[in-house]
Amino acid sequence: xxxxxxxxxxxxxxxxxxxxxxxxxxxxxxxxxxxxxxxxxxxxxxxxxxxxxxxxxxxxxxxxxxxxxxxxxxxxxxxxxxxxxxxxxxxxxxxxxxxxxxxxxxxxxxxxxxxxxxxxxxxxxxxxxxxxxxxxxxxxxxxxxxxxxxxxxxxxxxxxxxxxxxxxxxxxxxxxxxxxxxxxxxxxxxxxxxxxxxxxxxxxxxxxxxxxxxxxxxxxxxxxxxxxxxxxxxxxxxxxxxxxxxxxxxxxxxxxxxxxxxxxxxxxxxxxxxxxxxxxxxxxxxxxxxxxxxxxxxxxxxxxxxxxxxxxxxxxxxxxxxxxxxxxxxxxxxxxxxxxxxxxxxxxxxxxxxxxxxxxxxxxxxxxxxxxxxxxxxxxxxxxxxxxxxxxxxxxxxxxxxxxxxxxxxxxxxxxxxxxxxxxxxxxxxxxxxxxxxxxxxxxxxxxxxxxxxxxxxxxxxxxxxxxxxxxxxx
Ligand code: GDP
Numbered sequence: 001x002x003x004x005x006x007x008x009x010x011x012x013x014x015x016x017x018x019x020x021x022x023x024x025x026x027x028x029x030x031x032x033x034x035x036x037x038x039x040x041x042x043x044x045x046x047x048x049x050x051x052x053x054x055x056x057x058x059x060x061x062x063x064x065x066x067x068x069x070x071x072x073x074x075x076x077x078x079x080x081x082x083x084x085x086x087x088x089x090x091x092x093x094x095x096x097x098x099x100x101x102x103x104x105x106x107x108x109x110x111x112x113x114x115x116x117x118x119x120x121x122x123x124x125x126x127x128x129x130x131x132x133x134x135x136x137x138x139x140x141x142x143x144x145x146x147x148x149x150x151x152x153x154x155x156x157x158x159x160x161x162x163x164x165x166x167x168x169x170x171x172x173x174x175x176x177x178x179x180x181x182x183x184x185x186x187x188x189x190x191x192x193x194x195x196x197x198x199x200x201x202x203x204x205x206x207x208x209x210x211x212x213x214x215x216x217x218x219x220x221x222x223x224x225x226x227x228x229x230x231x232x233x234x235x236x237x238x239x240x241x242x243x244x245x246x247x248x249x250x251x252x253x254x255x256x257x258x259x260x261x262x263x264x265x266x267x268x269x270x271x272x273x274x275x276x277x278x279x280x281x282x283x284x285x286x287x288x289x290x291x292x293x294x295x296x297x298x299x300x301x302x303x304x305x306x307x308x309x310x311x312x313x314x315x316x317x318x319x320x321x322x323x324x325x326x327x328x329x330x331x332x333x334x335x336x337x338x339x340x341x342x343x344x345x346x347x348x349x350x351x352x353x354x355x356x357x358x359x360x361x362x363x364x365x366x367x368x369x370x371x372x373x374x375x376x377x378x379x380x381x382x383x384x385x386x387x388x389x390x391x392x393x394x395x396x397x398x399x400x401x402x403x404x405x406x407x408x409x410x411x412x413x414x415x416x417x418x419x420x421x422x423x424x425x426x427x428x429x430x431x432x433x434x435x436x437x438x439x440x441x442x443x444x445x446x447x448x449x450x451x452x453x454x455x456x457x458x459x460x461x462x463x464x465x466x467x468x469x470x471x472x473x474x475x
Contacts, residue, residue: 029133035141036286041338042105047091048380048457057456059463064474069118076112086111096452107228108139121475132473140226144313146269154258158240173205186241186254202239235263282332282469289337290443293432308362333373334468335359340460341379342443344395347425351377382458383446394421399446
């Protein structure tokens with residue numbers, strides 16, 4: 001049955017959509033989601049993107065800029081008073097003034113940018129379409145991993161999550177969590193101290209696993225990994241329990257945990273998908289494939305699993321959750337392997353091919369239309385320059401490794417430049433993993449380069465990414 005509140009919301013959404021579409025005819029607005037797991041490079045990507053757009057920097061592969069048809073680009077007023085603004089100014093100061101990486105994404109934020117341009121297409125000239133607005137929405141990819149929970153019961157979630165924990169029972173935190181939940185009677189009456197203690201042992205376990213890059217993010221609620229505004233909220237104070245019956249009594253520990261699990265889905269997960277994900281027109285998913293390759297087989301399996309989960313959120317087929325809930329379609333998705341400046345340009349095309357292979361191996365499951373899905377290797381900020389060895393045989397990259405980075409037993413201090421041979425990246429994932437295992441591939445983290453204040457921010461293929469994501473709106 002349709003409730004009055006839902007009916008009102010649907011009608012209002014439909015009205016907003018009709019008004020929005022009419023307005024879009026003359027002045028289109030698109031919402032671009034920027035996501036990826038923690039440390040994938042979202043903050044740096046948005047900062048570099050906005051800076052390059054505002055400063056009209058070198059963007060030869062961004063067609064409208066190359067053709068000289070962009071008159072002006074400006075940051076607009078924040079469109080939504082309830083969403084934090086992406087802190088572009090602080091991020092750019094950290095990069096350019098302090099030579100530090102900015103604070104990473106830990107919550108949802110937004111930035112609105114307007115483009116004023118000379119149209120090229122007849123239809124745009126006829127309608128005098130000279131302005132286009134881009135809303136950038138930055139959010140943690142961890143939150144997307146909650147989609148599969150939406151139609152699951154607490155019993156199902158518990159069974160799956162405990163089965164995953166058992167596969168890690170040699171890890172102290174996992175063993176502690178399993179021992180703790182098996183030592184209690186879940187059908188006992190509620191004791192808030194027990195609830196908190198159980199949740200804490202669960203959190204300790206999934207955060208320890210996450211830090212060691214093991215595959216537990218599946219069936220671990222996304223906000224447990226990245227809480228956003230909800231740290232410590234009751235809807236985040238629950239954990240999977242063993243020995244559950246089909247019907248759970250309300251005044252028991254199991255009953256309380258079940259009601260919080262349902263509250264988590266209803267008040268946190270569903271609104272996030274409804275209010276943000278379902279309103280996106282375009283999406284970029286950033287992946288740190290090089291770190292995953294260096295991390296070995298488990299890390300790359302995790303990367304593939306997470307990418308498949310994330311991509312499946314945008315599967316707008318007839319049976320998808322999103323399609324049933326909200327009638328909206330994302331028309332373009334770009335999966336970008338970040339930090340391509342950590343390898344020599346002779347390996348960058350191979351990183352791109354590896355990215356395409358990753359997408360192909362996951363899209364079978366996600367059933368996306370390949371024409372609207374692309375893979376790219378990019379560096380939002382290029383931290384290295386290139387050189388070859390004396391005999392022109394070894395392709396080096398030169399940059400300032402971050403303090404604490406290690407190579408062949410030497411530790412870097414964060415101030416000294418070094419010429420590094422990261423190895424030749426094979427274009428096959430298995431070979432890349434083998435090369436990494438045998439020490440022939442080693443990717444180092446670098447500091448932002450010197451002198452960013454004086455010159456355009458250097459990048460690799462950032463312009464191609466922009467062109468794929470929004471180029472068609474500037475024709
Ligand atoms: P987020 O968690 O997705 O917001 O990730 P960030 O954008 O904060 O990036 C995490 C870290 O990755 C940064 O602190 C840098 O160390 C590194 N990083 C991000 N982008 C680049 C890039 O373009 N080149 C290089 N070399 N490192 C990058």
